[in-house]
Amino acid sequence: xxxxxxxxxxxxxxxxxxxxxxxxxxxxxxxxxxxxxxxxxxxxxxxxxxxxxxxxxxxxxxxxxxxxxxxxxxxxxxxxxxxxxxxxxxxxxxxxxxxxxxxxxxxxxxxxxxxxxxxxxxxxxxxxxxxxxxxxxxxxxxxxxxxxxxxxxxxxxxxxxxxxxxxxxxxxxxxxxxxxxxxxxxxxxxxxxxxxxxxxxxxxxxxxxxxxxxxxxxxxxxxxxxxxxxxxxxxxxxxxxxxxxxxxxxxxxxxxxxxxxxxxxxxxxxxxxxxxxxxxxxxxxxxxxxxxxxxxxxxxxxxxxxxxxxxxxxxxxxxxxxxxxxxxxxxxxxxxxx
Numbered sequence: 059x060x061x062x063x064x065x066x067x068x069x070x071x072x073x074x075x076x077x078x079x080x081x082x083x084x085x086x087x088x089x090x091x092x093x094x095x096x097x098x099x100x101x102x103x104x105x106x107x108x109x110x111x112x113x114x115x116x117x118x119x120x121x122x123x124x125x126x127x128x129x130x131x132x133x134x135x136x137x138x139x140x141x142x143x144x145x146x147x148x149x150x151x152x153x154x155x156x157x158x159x160x161x162x163x164x165x166x167x168x169x170x171x172x173x174x175x176x177x178x179x180x181x182x183x184x185x186x187x188x189x190x191x192x193x194x195x196x197x198x199x200x201x202x203x204x205x206x207x208x209x210x211x212x213x214x215x216x217x218x219x220x221x222x223x224x225x226x227x228x229x230x231x232x233x234x235x236x237x238x239x240x241x242x243x244x245x246x247x248x249x250x251x252x253x254x255x256x257x258x259x260x261x262x263x264x265x266x267x268x269x270x271x272x273x274x275x276x277x278x279x280x281x282x283x284x285x286x287x288x289x290x291x292x293x294x295x296x297x298x299x300x301x302x303x304x305x306x307x308x309x310x311x312x313x314x315x316x317x318x319x320x321x322x323x324x325x326x327x328x329x330x331x332x333x334x335x336x337x338x339x340x341x342x343x344x345x346x347x348x349x350x351x352x353x354x355x356x357x358x359x360x361x362x363x364x365x366x367x368x369x370x371x372x373x374x375x376x377x378x379x380x381x382x383x384x385x386x387x388x389x390x391x392x393x394x395x396x
Contacts, residue, residue: 062191063115063116063194064105064115064344064348065117065120065192066101066102066104066117066196066197067121067196068100068121068197068199068203068234069155069198069202070101070122071097071102071154071156071172072096072131072132072155072156073095073157075095075096075159075331076159076160077090077092077163078090078160078162079162079163080162080163081162081164094371096375097132097135097136097373097374099157099198099199100198100199100337101121102119102135103334103373103374104234104340106135106139106141106373106374107334107338107342107367109139109140110139110378111341111342111363111377111379111383112345112379116142116191117139118144118190118191118192119142120146120186121180122148122176123147123175124148124155124175125150126154128154128156129153132146145190149176149179151179152174152175152178152179153173154175154176155175155176155177157171157173158171159333161330161331161371166329166331177202177203177204179205180205182220187220187223187224193229193230194230194231194344194348195221195224195229195230195231195232196344197217197221197231197232197234198234199236200215200217200233200246200247200250201235201236201238201246202236214249217233217246218249218250221233221250221253225255231253231255231256232340233247233250233254234258237260237263240265244269248267251290251293251294252295254296255295256296256298257296257298257300258300258302258340259299259300259301259302260336261283261301261302261303264286264290264299267286267290268287268289270282278304280308280318283308287308287310288310296312297312298310298312299311300343305321306361307321307339307357307360309357317353317357319361321361321364321365321393322361322364322365322392323391323393324365325390328369329368329369330368330369330370331371334367335364335368337367338363338366338367338377339360339361339363339364340360341360341363341377342359342362342363342364342380343356345380346359346360358384359380362384362386362387363383365387365390366378366383366386
């Protein structure tokens with residue numbers, strides 16, 4: 059089979075993007091300034107971002123959502139972006155997963171409150187990797203799907219099962235992580251590393267996997283990130299690892315190649331919210347990967363896509379075509395430091 063495009067698999071949720079004047083202390087009041095529903099989760103975000111960057115890329119998706127109106131809403135999101143969602147299954151047992159994504163207008167920081175819905179019901183048997191024509195499997199999120207997080211058919215967890223099946227079917231594999239306790243990330247993700255072709259994560263996540271403190275006072279420690287990348291490469295099958303963070307990104311591969319790229323110097327007036335910025339970076343990076351661009355250009359495309367996503371409170375509506383994103387990044391300029 060000649061494979062092309064991407065299959066996103068796993069978490070689909072409804073994000074209710076709620077802007078409040080400030081994030082309150084307990085027992086205090088905040089005022090909602092805006093509430094906009096949108097698709098969320100890496101299964102959705104990565105798929106939508108890719109299609110916005112390049113509508114010619116074929117994108118399929120698989121996962122489990124509820125049967126009610128919010129499930130209908132997510133199907134509409136997929137249809138609006140031309141995503142093949144025949145593998146997006148529906149269940150009557152629970153509602154569609156939902157995240158209330160609160161954005162503080164005062165601080166610009168976000169707080170997520172998650173309603174699991176069908177998330178605990180997802181299993182490896184909800185994924186059919188035998189007939190897909192995609193070349194890349196983008197899977198997530200370990201840590202919020204109870205049955206996927208548990209052992210399955212002799213594997214350490216269901217994520218290992220899906221990744222193993224994906225590689226057996228001829229797909230390249232990548233995994234999206236959720237920010238969680240370091241011990242949980244290590245327990246669920248370390249067994250997955252031998253079944254991954256690439257890994258694109260943030261600075262906190264690579265630190266969790268390596269057991270290293272990659273953040274010092276909230277600032278990325280580049281030396282620790284580099285050490286962590288090398289250690290994680292040694293524990294898996296990945297040909298390359300990419301670590302992104304607010305000021306830059308690092309690429310490393312098994313040949314010892316190392317690249318650093320500063321992020322886009324987006325003006326404060328353009329910045330609305332960071333929800334989905336990591337998904338946008340990954341989508342930009344893999345768009346460039348699919349086009350055969352060299353690593354440095356992949357990093358810059360990831361940064362350009364992420365910067366575009368910061369212009370909206372939701373995860374994807376700020377993203378335009380890849381050419382527009384790169385042109386905008388060039389106009390804003392790149393940070394002097396990483």
